[in-house]
Amino acid sequence: MKILVLNGSPKGQYSITLQTIHYLQKLCPKHEFEVLHVGQRTKALEKDFTPALEAVTKAKLIIFSYPVYTFIAPYQLHRFMELLKASGVNLKGKFVTQLTTSKHFYDVTAHRYIQDNCQDMEMKFIRGLSADMDDLLTKKGQKEAKEFLKFVFWSMKNNVYEELPVKSEQVVQTKPVEVPENVKGTEEKPGDVVIVTDCEKENTQLQNMIARFRNVFPRKTRVVNIREYPFIGGCLGCFSCAVSGKCIYIDKFDEFLRNEIQTAESIVYAFSIKDHSMGAQFKLYDDRQFCNGHRTVTMGMPFGYLVSGNYSEERNLQMILEARAQVGGNFLAGVATDEVNPDDSIDKMAAALNYALEHKYIPPQNFYGIGGMKIFRDLIWIMQGMMKADHKFYKAHGQYDFPQKQWATMLKMYLVGGLISNPKIKAKMGNAMNEGMLMPYKKLLEEK
């Protein structure tokens, strides 16, 4: 069987993920594996997409093999997906799956992104394998990889695949936005909010959303259109920035990010939904922020979004936007869309963002934020020798919140555990445990 591997890692043959593919290849010498290094050939594929078209057409099974990069697939794979869908190639009914390596930080949203796009093309999508980057070096990881391929072959033989989603009958059309006259000149307003957008010249809808926001928002705003930034290329995953935070590219994006964007009091992102995400150009911008490593450098800064498109149908994108804000310690003031009543939606987001800025509103993190940061904390602790800038930041900001030093709480728990394991004492306790747990709260509530 012809198996096409679309290697989305910018590291090409040095991809860790690809090593699992090689492992599977070794296990099945009867099958013909072809690897296309799409993550390394973006510019060539933009010029001539024919090699990719020929390969996907010939294949019986397609495997997307890639690293998880900042919540989704790397920019390079986003761009490949854009080119693939734009080519109009008919892949209906073709089997497809995916294999990633990562530290499991938002691997779920990356997998969903690939699944949603493959299902747009009506491909038969088989659930993929999300491995830790070190898994293949363990017996357990090898077994899981082997069983994954077995499952894929079984699925193909029995025509078992993920059901195509039922398309919503109500296709929401974006509604026009009214841009009111500027009540107060931008220059007279206080503050500094940066609107980061990927906005094409022809995209008047998004331009109007931005214009309305700027006019109704009572603070000074400026626009950075990342479409115009002279990026040399996408993040290469080279880790050159790990020690000093300096990117290997000479396009000075790291300096631009630090001097023009991170200095603002808040960031508003504005984009039109493309391929179930913010689009390849935004992904390029996101990946290149790896020069900040895993440091929550915009912590405390509220975020807002202006989104054109069917946002209410994009569950995965909703999770990405919320999780990004959560992990970064940013209050998500709102996501304004042009689906139902764009004017009202924009005005409300502007009001909430202004409130957050005026009152310095920083609510606690939820599961998305706390869970994500625990993965980062453990990762940076282990990698402290190499991720020097991250390690310094985590130490300085108390982000190594390992629970080991809470000796008093642990002792208390041993004591309670000892008491409740004795049935006689437990029976006598009655409601004492609940009462005991509420004691500190009672004290607080009785305070004058």
Ligand SMILES: Cc1cc2nc3c(=O)[nH]c(=O)nc-3n(C[C@H](O)[C@H](O)[C@H](O)COP(=O)(O)O)c2cc1C
């Ligand atoms: C720019 C960049 C972003 C990353 N983002 C994530 C992430 O969001 N979640 C995660 O678990 N790992 C993340 N990683 C780690 C990679 O997924 C991991 O190192 C992977 O195994 C690399 O695979 P490759 O060698 O095939 O490219 C990131 C690495 C880089 C360089």
